Amino acid sequence: MGMTPAPLARVADPSELDQAKGPRARLRVTIPASWLEQDVSLQIQAPKLLRCTACGGGGCDQCGRSGALQAPAAQAERVLRVSLAARCKLPCAVRLAEPFPGSAIEQLLVQLEPGERASDNVCRVQRRAAQLVWRRQPIAPILLGLALMVMAVVIVMLVWR
């Protein structure tokens, strides 16, 4: 073989994700069902220790018998973004490939469950204002004047032909 496997994050085929042997973790997050009345982007602060999916926390070879997998120590590197379409029904799960840069965790299953209150580590992210607000460039009055003059000339030429 000798081929370097493609980074999982770029793998589009879910069956390849299924077959991947690397460590998998899972994270449960509660959000109110009302958040899914429209498309939503979530920002999730993952904890430092995540439950190992292979053993469900009981301890196995993948997690060194600890039942947990380590996310990066730096808080900023544990921030996840998950986008959900409005048609999603809770509970649902989102699989993230290579969720943390430089971490051994190869896949993270984010399990989203409905609840009255959102978990403390999740919030909704507004899309950047720049994307929503289309800024109207005011037309310079002198340009408007020029355009009117050109139109007037054209009309005059047409009429006096």
Ligand SMILES: [Zn+2]
């Ligand atoms: Zn394990």
